[in-house]
Amino acid sequence: MSKEWTTTNIPGLSGKTMIVTGGNSGLGYESVKAFALKGAKVILACRNLEKGIKAKSEMLDSNPEGDIDVMKLDLADLASVRLFVEEYKQNNSRLDVLLNNAGIMATPYFKTKDGFEAQLGTNHLGHFALTGLLMDMIKSTPGSRVVNVSSMAHKSGKMDFNDLMFEKDRKFKPMRAYGQSKLANLLFTYELQRYFEANNIDSIAVAAHPGGSNTRLASHLEEKPVMRMLSPVVRGMMQSAAMGALPQIRAAVDPDVKGGEYYGPKGFAEMFGSPVLVKSIPAAHNIDDAKRFWSVSEELTGVSI
Numbered sequence: 001m002s003k004e005w006t007t008t009n010i011p012g013l014s015g016k017t018m019i020v021t022g023g024n025s026g027l028g029y030e031s032v033k034a035f036a037l038k039g040a041k042v043i044l045a046c047r048n049l050e051k052g053i054k055a056k057s058e059m060l061d062s063n064p065e066g067d068i069d070v071m072k073l074d075l076a077d078l079a080s081v082r083l084f085v086e087e088y089k090q091n092n093s094r095l096d097v098l099l100n101n102a103g104i105m106a107t108p109y110f111k112t113k114d115g116f117e118a119q120l121g122t123n124h125l126g127h128f129a130l131t132g133l134l135m136d137m138i139k140s141t142p143g144s145r146v147v148n149v150s151s152m153a154h155k156s157g158k159m160d161f162n163d164l165m166f167e168k169d170r171k172f173k174p175m176r177a178y179g180q181s182k183l184a185n186l187l188f189t190y191e192l193q194r195y196f197e198a199n200n201i202d203s204i205a206v207a208a209h210p211g212g213s214n215t216r217l218a219s220h221l222e223e224k225p226v227m228r229m230l231s232p233v234v235r236g237m238m239q240s241a242a243m244g245a246l247p248q249i250r251a252a253v254d255p256d257v258k259g260g261e262y263y264g265p266k267g268f269a270e271m272f273g274s275p276v277l278v279k280s281i282p283a284a285h286n287i288d289d290a291k292r293f294w295s296v297s298e299e300l301t302g303v304s305i
């Protein structure tokens, strides 16, 4: 086997049940495809069922045996998160991997159904609620994992607890809100790992980031004329979605992965390459912030973990 970690390192996954949020596109799509090829039952969770069904049918073309269930989940609507969990629990008795992958980046200011700034609401709060509502099943599945997808953009992130939603003094900038949401993903991952350890739960929390990967994520940035012009060059420099998905796939299935680890590409500036252990900034490891943010997330979502 090659020294670089690739999809050939994925162990057999039959008997495992895995949820991938945003499984219809980009990194989520590649993750669902890879897990299904190794025999897992995969829930392709998506906000648009038509897109999910199309993605599933493409995957079945190359893997007719693939066990893929498409289910509706809109992370920007807590009622949808609750409905998803109810339906999931009716049809499943275990949850081996929850891959919190879905995300939006650099969107203009708008609010989720529940009144949260959209990027924090979708990228973190929706996933926090989803994880919390599934916690009984995560706990009762031995060796289960929660994987949160962050970004290099977490490095510019700042948690402003007085103005998390950019409604007061803080000037809203699309990438500022994205950075906050991706730092939030890491604070949540590390606190969740501490929670598992403190309560002797046989589950781990792991984070991953894909470097720069050619997906639809940057479409809002490309609405600006300059960015539209530069887009073919920038996209040409990015790695494929299949390559970018490897850190989160590794975090989800590599038996050597430990709780609290963070995986990303090993190439220059962590922008491309095989998945390896990487580091996040000290702010992501700030325990006071993590505890405070956990409580705020519980309050905002109404979901206690």
Ligand SMILES: NC(=O)c1ccc[n+]([C@@H]2O[C@H](COP(=O)([O-])OP(=O)(O)OC[C@H]3O[C@@H](n4cnc5c(N)ncnc54)[C@H](OP(=O)(O)O)[C@@H]3O)[C@@H](O)[C@H]2O)c1
Binding pocket: 021, 022, 023, 024, 025, 026, 027, 028, 046, 047, 048, 051, 073, 074, 075, 076, 077, 101, 102, 103, 104, 105, 122, 123, 149, 150, 151, 152, 209, 210, 211, 212, 213, 214, 215, 216, 217, 218, 244
């Ligand atoms: N691509 C990169 O270079 C890069 C870099 C750093 C981090 N990331 C992270 O990687 C993750 C995956 O992004 P991607 O690059 O694969 O982008 P993508 O191709 O745009 O996929 C994003 C997925 O999230 C889904 N989604 C968005 N809002 C949602 C909502 N409210 N409810 C449920 N699903 C929702 C999208 O659904 P629709 O198809 O319906 O829009 C899509 O399936 C994100 O968390 C992103 O922050 C990506």
